[in-house]
Amino acid sequence: xxxxxxxxxxxxxxxxxxxxxxxxxxxxxxxxxxxxxxxxxxxxxxxxxxxxxxxxxxxxxxxxxxxxxxxxxxxxxxxxxxxxxxxxxxxxxxxxxxxxxxxxxxxxxxxxxxxxxxxxxxxxxxxxxxxxxxxxxxxxxxxxxxxxxxxxxxxxxxxxxxxxxxxxxxxxxxxxxxxxxxxxxxxxxxxxxxxxxxxxxxxxxxxxxxxxxxxxxxxxxxxxxxxxxxxxxxxxxxxxxxxxxxxxxxxxxxxxxxxxxxxxxxxxxxxxxxxxxxxxxxxxxxxxxxxxxxxxxxxxxxxxxxxxxxxxxxxxxxxxxxxxxxxxxxxxxxxxxxxxxxxxxxxxxxxxxxxxxxxxxxxxxxxxxxxxxxxxxxxxxxxxxxxxxxxxxxxxxxxxxxxxxxxxxxxxxxxxxxxxxxxxxxxxxxxxxx
Numbered sequence: 001x002x003x004x005x006x007x008x009x010x011x012x013x014x015x016x017x018x019x020x021x022x023x024x025x026x027x028x029x030x031x032x033x034x035x036x037x038x039x040x041x042x043x044x045x046x047x048x049x050x051x052x053x054x055x056x057x058x059x060x061x062x063x064x065x066x067x068x069x070x071x072x073x074x075x076x077x078x079x080x081x082x083x084x085x086x087x088x089x090x091x092x093x094x095x096x097x098x099x100x101x102x103x104x105x106x107x108x109x110x111x112x113x114x115x116x117x118x119x120x121x122x123x124x125x126x127x128x129x130x131x132x133x134x135x136x137x138x139x140x141x142x143x144x145x146x147x148x149x150x151x152x153x154x155x156x157x158x159x160x161x162x163x164x165x166x167x168x169x170x171x172x173x174x175x176x177x178x179x180x181x182x183x184x185x186x187x188x189x190x191x192x193x194x195x196x197x198x199x200x201x202x203x204x205x206x207x208x209x210x211x212x213x214x215x216x217x218x219x220x221x222x223x224x225x226x227x228x229x230x231x232x233x234x235x236x237x238x239x240x241x242x243x244x245x246x247x248x249x250x251x252x253x254x255x256x257x258x259x260x261x262x263x264x265x266x267x268x269x270x271x272x273x274x275x276x277x278x279x280x281x282x283x284x285x286x287x288x289x290x291x292x293x294x295x296x297x298x299x300x301x302x303x304x305x306x307x308x309x310x311x312x313x314x315x316x317x318x319x320x321x322x323x324x325x326x327x328x329x330x331x332x333x334x335x336x337x338x339x340x341x342x343x344x345x346x347x348x349x350x351x352x353x354x355x356x357x358x359x360x361x362x363x364x365x366x367x368x369x370x371x372x373x374x375x376x377x378x379x380x381x382x383x384x385x386x387x388x389x390x391x392x393x394x395x396x397x398x399x400x401x402x403x404x405x406x407x408x409x410x411x412x413x414x415x416x417x418x419x420x421x422x423x424x425x426x427x428x429x430x431x432x433x434x
Contacts, residue, residue, distance in 0.1 A: 001069050002074060004064070025143070026400075028069040028149075028152050028153055028394070029160075030154050030200075030202075031197055031200045031203070032140070032197050032198065032201040033156065033160040033197075034156055034160070034194075034197040034199045035100070035133075035194045035195075035197045035198045035201070036133075036137055036160050036161045036166035037095070037156060037160040037161060037163055037167075037190065038164055038165065038191060038193055038194035038197075039100070039103075039130070039133055039161065039164065039165065040161035040164025040165040040167075040168065041163060041164035041165065041167045041171070041190060042103075042107070042164075042168055042187040042188075042191040043103065043187075043189050043191070044131050044161060044162075044164065044165035044168060044296075045164060045165040045166065045167060045168015045170075045172065045292075045296070046169070046171060046172045046183065046184075046187040046329045047107075047167045047168075047184075047187060047188070048166040048270060048271070048274070048292070049169065049172045049274050049285070049288060049289050050180050050183045050184055050187070051068070051110075051184075051273065052065045052271060052272070052274045052275050053071070053180055053274055053278065053285060054110070054180040054181065054184070055181060056121070056275050056278075056279075057066050057114055058114055058116075058119075058210075059234065060277075061405065062272060062401050062404040062405050062409075063143060063401045063402055063404075064401070065121070065271065065272065065275055065401055066271060066272070066397045066398050066399075066400055066401015066402060066404070067125070067397075067398055067401060068119055068120065068270070069271045069397035069398075069401075070125065070391070070393075070394045070395075070397040070398035070401075071121075071123040071124045071394075071420070072123040072124070072126055072127040072130075072393075072397075073267075073390045073391070073393035073394035073397060074387060074393075074394050075122055075123075075124050075125065075126065075127020075128055075129070075130070075131055075390065075391070076127055076128075076131035076346070076386050076390020076391070076393065076394075077387050077390055078128065078131075078133075078385055078387070081383065082095065082132045082136070083135050083136075083139060083381075083382055083383030083386075083433040084133050084380050084383065086136060086139060086204070087139075087143070087204075087380070089201070090204055092136050092139060092140065092143075092201065092203075092204045093198065093199070093201045093203065094137060094418055095132060096132075096133055096136045096198050096201060097127040097195050097198045097199070098129075098132075099130070099132040099133040099136070100129075100191055100192070100194045100195050100198060101192070101195065102125060102128075102129040102430075103126055103129040103130055103133070103191050104188045104189075104191045104192040105124070105188075106123075106125050106126040106129070106178055106404070107184050107185075107188035107191065107373065107385075108123045108184075108185060108188040109122050109185050110122055110181070110184050111181040111182070111184050111185050112310060112323045118225060123204045127390070128354075130194050130310065131386050131387075131389075134386055135382055135383050135386045137157055138154070138160075138367065138385075138386075139159075139204065140201055140202060140204070140369075140383060141153045141154060143159065143204045143372050144204060145393055147274030147371070147372075150368060150371055151307040151308070151310045151311040151364070151368050152308070152311070152402060152415055153304045153307075154307060154364060154367050154368065155304045155305075155306055155307025155308070156303070156304055156363055157394060158303040158305070158306075158363065159300055159303040159304055160301055160361065161174055162296055162299055162360070163300045166278055166295045166296045166297040166300060167292050168187075168295045168414055169172040169289045169290070169292040169293035169296060170289070170290075171186070172289040172292075173286045173287075173289035173290050173293065176284065176285040181326055191430075193392075197332065198244065201279060204251075205311070209223040226375045238330065239244035248285075250373070250375050251373050252370075252373045252374055252375055252381070252425070252431055253336075254372055254383065255366075255369050256370075256385070256388045257397035258366075258423050258425065258426050258427050258430075259310070259366050259370070259385070259388050259397065260388050260391065260392045261392075261393070261420070261422050261426070262319075262323065262362055262366060262392075262420075262423050263388075263389055263393060264353065264393075264395050264396040264398065264419045265330075265396055265400075265415050265417070265418065265419030265420055266326070266330070266359075266394040266396070266416050266419075266420070267396035267397055267400070267402070267418060268397060268400025268403075268412050268415060269330075269352075269355065269400075269412065269413065271293075271334075271396070271397045271401070271418050272400055272401065272404055272409060272412055273288075273300060273352065274288045274292075275404075276404075276409045276412075277291075277345075277348075278406045279409075280431030282408060283345065283346050290375075291352065293347045293352070294353060295352060295353040295355075295357065296356060298353065298356075298357055299357050299359060299360050302357065302361065303360045303365040304358040305360075306360045306361040306364035306365065307364050307368075308340070308364075309361070310365045310368050311413075312370075315364075315365035315368040315369045316365075316369065316427070317368070317424035318361050318365040319325050319361075319365040319366060319369065320330065320363075320424065320428060322358045322361040322362050322365075323362065323420065323423055323424045324359035324424055325354075325358050326354075326355055326359075326362070326415065326419055326420060327424055327427060329351055329354040329355045329358065329415045330355060330413065330416050330420055331417055332351050332354075332416055333348065333351040333352065333355065333413055334367060334417050335381060336348050336351060336408065337409060337410045337413050338410055342428060364423045366385075367385065370382065370384075370385040385388035391401075396415075396416075396419075399415065400412040400416075401403045402416060
């Protein structure tokens with residue numbers, strides 16, 4: 001962090017006098033967002049469809065699918081370290097480009113081996129690379145721009161990423177007639193192209209980090225919303241390794257617990273959805289990809305709206321509302337899986353679309369809550385956010401795959417309903433305790 005004199009100098013200065021911030025004050029979209037569109041196309045669009053089906057083809061077990069995706073998500077555990085390193089040495093751009101290169105290499109390697117242990121190692125390396133890129137994407141926003149712009153910029157970044165996911169799913173559907181391994185090679189070629197717009201990311205210098213607004217300096221838009229009043233805590237930045245006991249008593253810990261529950265159950269649904277639709281209902285890869293694309297295509301238009309709603313009504317209210325909506329959709333999916341309504345495939349596809357449409361509002365509001373509530377430097381705080389996401393995906397994928405192997409896919413959906421209900425209960429209880 002900057003010396004006290006620099007902080008005082010910043011507070012007395014006009015924000016628009018900063019060379020970079022002033023130049024982009026009214027621009028929500030930047031060229032480097034294209035890197036995240038490509039990342040979404042490959043790792044958010046093609047990979048979630050091709051990898052589970054390819055793993056099932058090679059190893060013939062939903063449990064193996066869950067373990068592979070768990071290994072992938074394990075790579076996100078060191079996301080806080082990446083954020084801290086990026087902040088300390090100012091190498092955000094270099095780390096981002098390296099993450100794209102490693103992702104392309106691991107995608108290529110999957111196509112040339114059939115050994116499960118090797119696949120686990122590749123999935124782990126790939127997870128490290130992808131979560132590094134995700135962490136840095138948020139840092140390029142919160143490290144440079146004033147807090148009042150975070151919701152809008154995060155919303156647009158998610159829009160590009162989600163648009164890339166839709167393109168990747170449509171591409172996966174178009175490639176349904178070729179071998180699954182060949183599809184991964186196509187994805188590897190595309191992610192290598194993400195390096196080019198990656199060179200256009202802004203430089204995050206130590207001066208820019210030093211002149212960042214403090215956690216509470218731009219809280220005027222939060223103070224006007226009673227739902228976010230619990231975020232008014234001490235503005236002193238903490239170090240997680242030096243102050244573990246102090247961290248436990250901040251709202252940040254409760255928010256991370258709720259975020260874990262938001263992700264854990266539904267990650268199992270996302271992971272096993274292609275396998276479930278193929279195994280239980282005989283749906284082909286093209287229809288699976290198209291249903292994914294439909295859901296994500298509709299959600300693309302919701303990220304910017306989610307940012308506006310979070311800024312207007314407060315992220316707490318938005319998170320609570322859409323957790324409730326997604327819980328209702330998951331309950332309906334569970335009933336359909338239990339064949340209460342005859343197990344109609346088109347109803348299951350529609351319910352899955354509803355689950356996906358809730359995600360933009362949940363992820364944007366949770367990201368804004370994390371950025372507001374973190375008692376650490378933003379790099380470390382957003383890294384923890386990604387690490388919790390990673391641990392939730394790991395737990396959900398591994399447990400969901402095991403449950404599906406033991407008791408069928410209905411058990412996996414039941415797990416998602418349980419975690420969603422608990423998360424909603426905790427955020428409602430936290431609000432009542434204000």
